[in-house]
Amino acid sequence: MNKPYQEISLLEFQTKYQTEEDCEKRLFDLRWPQGFACPSCGHQEYYHVTKRKLYQCKKCRHQTSLTAGTVMHNTRTSLLLWFWAIYLTSTDKRGFSALSLSKKLGLSYWKAWTMLHKIRHAMKNRDSTYQLTGIVEIDDSFFGSSTKGSSKRGRGTSKTAVIVEASTHGDAVGFAKMTVVDKVDSASIDHLVKASVRVNQPVKTDGLPVYTIVSKSGHNHIQEIVKGKKAHEVLKWTHILISNAKSFIMGTFHRFGKKHLQAYLDEFCYRFNRRKWELQLFDRLVTACVNSQAIYFAELTQ
Structure with missing residues (x-):
């Protein structure tokens, strides 16, 4: 039985993807695993317009x-550089900043920045297809720096709410999601x-009143007041995830604002959710990039 995703080491990657043609072959197989199918009419016969690197349907032209x-739509960057960017991003647990990637691949800063955010867009789209099951822990946290002069902490801070x-399944954690919100209120939680949570799941939270909305969504709400206990004893895994996500973002990107925080959280969660399949990470991510919808530079910067 063939594995749905290929396992590939660094040496195997370097051997397998040496030319543009090597990357083109892999993309063709990912886009049309059963053979070419015209996106307009579904016809399977085509002409290969070699000079323009296009595939023309023999029936509808x-x-x-x-x-x-795909996220590489209209790219002027070689597929080989895209493949290297995807490989490096998927396999380094610390992630890559745009500056680091630009130096590693010899790209301009803004080209590296754009590629990374498009890759993160694919990560977000892939994870959006999953819903959480088991006992689902939900908590809130705050990322970034407070407004200058503010001394408030926790839920009274001016930092970005997440x-x-x-x-969770017994003592193990499964899938994680992190979402930037304008504020922690009942509407956002609902x-x-x-x-993100499959129907009729037990949902565990702390005693913050806004979480009472969970029971109205048809879930078994397990609400435990933290008073007299340490928060990480009540919601173990969300606290571990929050700590790890902050270390990941601050260690790699150093400074960040609310505008792109969601993209960094998407990257952290994508890699965390696939931690058991390290050798498949490149193939999983290049597949996600092919299957993700296109996104343009203007959308990334608006």
């Missing part, structure tokens, strides 16, 4: 490229729970 509609969700 629609033309498409390997990267059309809702953290983790599916929206996230309905979107």
Whole structure:
């Protein structure tokens, strides 16, 4: 039985992907695993317009490229550089800043920055297809720096609010999600729970009143007041995730604002959720990049 994702080491990656043609072959297989199918009419016969690197349907004459509609849509960067960026991003637990990637691959800062954010976009899209099951821990945290002169801490701070969700099964943690919100209130909690938690799951929170909305969403709400206990004893895994995510972001990116915080959290969660499949991480991520919808530079900077 063939594994759905290929396992590949650094040496194997270097051997397998040496040329643009090597990358093109892999993208073709990922886009059309059963053979070419015209995105317009579904016809399977095509002409290869070699000079323009296009595939033209013999029936309706629609033309498409390997990267059309993917995160690499309209790219002028070689596929070999894309593959290296995806490999480095997926396999380094610390992640890559745009400055580090630009130096590693000899790219301009803004090209590296754009590629990384497009890759994170694919990570976000892939994880958005999953819902949490088991006993789901939910907690809130605050990332970044407070407004200058502010002395408030915790839920009174001016830092960016993040809702953290983790599916747990016995003593083990499964899948994690982290979402930036404008504020920690009932509306935000209700929206996230309905979107990310499968119906009829036990959901565990602390005693903050806004979490009472969970029971109204059809879940078994386990609410435990932290008073007299340490918070990490009540919500063990969300606290571990929060600590690890902050270390990841501050250790790699050093400074960040609310605008791109969600993208960094998406990267952290994507890698965490696949921690058991380290050798498959490149193949999983390049597949996600091919199957993710296109996103443009203007959308990333707005």
